[in-house]
Amino acid sequence: MVTASSLTKRYGALVAVDELTFSLRPGTVTGFLGPNGAGKTTTLRLLLGLAEPTAGEALVFGRRYHELDNPARRVGAVLESSDFHPGRSGRNHLRGLALAAEIPSSRVEEMLDLVELHSAADRRVKTYSLGMRQRLGLAAALLGDPELLVLDEPANGLDPAGVYWLRSFLRRFAEQGRTVLLASHMLAEIAQTVDQVVIISRGRRIASGRIDELTRGGKTLEDTYLELTTAREFS
Amino acid sequence: MLALVLLAVLLHGLALPAENVDSTSEQLTMVVGWGEKLGAVFAGLLGAMSMTSEIRHGTIRPTFLVTPQRNRVLGAKVLVSMFFGGAFGLIATALAVGAGSAALATRAIESQLDAGAYALFLAGGTGAGALWAAIGISIGAVIRNQVPTLIGICAWLLFVEGLLVGDVAGVGDVGRFAPGAAAAAISGQDPDKLLAPAVGLVLLVLYAAAAALAGSLATARRDVV
Numbered sequence: 001m002v003t004a005s006s007l008t009k010r011y012g013a014l015v016a017v018d019e020l021t022f023s024l025r026p027g028t029v030t031g032f033l034g035p036n037g038a039g040k041t042t043t044l045r046l047l048l049g050l051a052e053p054t055a056g057e058a059l060v061f062g063r064r065y066h067e068l069d070n071p072a073r074r075v076g077a078v079l080e081s082s083d084f085h086p087g088r089s090g091r092n093h094l095r096g097l098a099l100a101a102e103i104p105s106s107r108v109e110e111m112l113d114l115v116e117l118h119s120a121a122d123r124r125v126k127t128y129s130l131g132m133r134q135r136l137g138l139a140a141a142l143l144g145d146p147e148l149l150v151l152d153e154p155a156n157g158l159d160p161a162g163v164y165w166l167r168s169f170l171r172r173f174a175e176q177g178r179t180v181l182l183a184s185h186m187l188a189e190i191a192q193t194v195d196q197v198v199i200i201s202r203g204r205r206i207a208s209g210r211i212d213e214l215t216r217g218g219k220t221l222e223d224t225y226l227e228l229t230t231a232r233e234f235s
Numbered sequence: 236m237l238a239l240v241l242l243a244v245l246l247h248g249l250a251l252p253a254e255n256v257d258s259t260s261e262q263l264t265m266v267v268g269w270g271e272k273l274g275a276v277f278a279g280l281l282g283a284m285s286m287t288s289e290i291r292h293g294t295i296r297p298t299f300l301v302t303p304q305r306n307r308v309l310g311a312k313v314l315v316s317m318f319f320g321g322a323f324g325l326i327a328t329a330l331a332v333g334a335g336s337a338a339l340a341t342r343a344i345e346s347q348l349d350a351g352a353y354a355l356f357l358a359g360g361t362g363a364g365a366l367w368a369a370i371g372i373s374i375g376a377v378i379r380n381q382v383p384t385l386i387g388i389c390a391w392l393l394f395v396e397g398l399l400v401g402d403v404a405g406v407g408d409v410g411r412f413a414p415g416a417a418a419a420a421i422s423g424q425d426p427d428k429l430l431a432p433a434v435g436l437v438l439l440v441l442y443a444a445a446a447a448l449a450g451s452l453a454t455a456r457r458d459v460v
Contacts, residue, residue: 048300066304071301071303080293083292097301101301
């Protein structure tokens with residue numbers, strides 16, 4: 001489904017992603033964790049073909065992203081909460097993407113319903129709250145009815161009802177045999193949503209496994225995470 | 236754009252001394268020529284905006300996620316912008332012709348331009364707009380930052396080229412080979428100084444092709460941040 005093997009990205013002397021290897025199985029939600037600057041977003045960009053790896057490879061469905069036919073129908077992604085032209089409406093943004101991905105515009109209306117943005121669909125995006133932008137981004141990612149969803153901090157700015165909705169949505173999504181990769185700092189939320197986690201620090205994988213294994217012995221995900229990442233910081 | 240064309244053409248048409256605007260070349264270059272120059276500037280800005288505003292607002296990410304073949308995206312942008320850039324050029328030159336003739340007529344200066352000169356001027360303005368829109372996209376793809384790109388295009392076309400063609404720097408008559416001067420040459424302006432229209436067209440096409448190559452390489456190789 002998704003495989004990173006010895007994935008490496010250097011920017012000059014800075015090693016953003018360092019020999020990172022992991023894979024995701026269909027039907028799972030994977031939390032992708034790590035301190036600020038650990039290389040999470042860079043890894044997602046490498047997976048999605050927005051950046052070229054310096055070494056190693058990142059494959060989705062066994063191929064590099066740009067080799068997929070109509071990738072929007074297989075992979076949905078939200079990398080930033082603000083990837084919209086502020087002067088265009090939410091509906092207009094989705095229609096533009098649907099047109100480019102050859103997706104019928106009826107799907108735009110379905111997605112607006114799904115993320116409950118119908119009443120605001122004709123307003124300019126610059127009037128949207130952060131939570132509404134997140135939901136618009138999710139609607140855009142889901143336009144092509146993808147099998148894989150890649151999300152970077154999707155719960156940021158969502159209200160409690162929105163967070164609850166997102167969690168149940170992602171669970172249902174995975175139960176249909178589809179796959180989610182979820183980069184986030186919200187550990188309590190992650191612990192309730194994901195099946196497994198991959199924790200990276202300074203571009204390297206420092207831990208990975210099923211959530212129940214990492215929280216064995218009464219430890220919370222936060223305890224495990226802090227133990228791993230701070231031990232690493234000061235070593 | 237339309238207001239600027241109107242202003243520039245009327246100012247020059249009404250204010251220049253009569254002996255400076257009574258020949259074919261002078262009327263074409265000093266009066267109605269402003270339509271072509273401003274049309275090309277705005278077409279260049281249009282092309283540059285098409286690329287740089289996607290980068291500025293981050294929509295380049297969803298755009299490349301949907302269409303990871305980046306050269307297809309660039310090619311589509313070039314085609315669409317050339318169409319609208321051509322329309323900019325045509326509208327700007329048509330307005331300039333109307334305003335310029337009216338300005339000269341009110342001063343009882345006879346228009347020296349015949350139908351052929353007008354036709355060449357409108358066609359040249361359209362071509363200059365279309366090609367400058369393509370150049371604008373490529374410059375935007377290379378520079379990426381919106382404000383420097385837009386300022387650079389304006390400064391080059393409205394200021395630097397004027398210095399080059401006027402040979403203020405003392406580098407000889409190389410100014411006529413510059414891309415803005417080539418664009419002006421297509422519409423038959425200033426035949427004594429500039430290239431012949433067909434040569435100007437070929438040269439500007441070469442500029443656009445070279446810019447497209449640079450834009451394509453820059454877009455394909457660089458990471459999207």
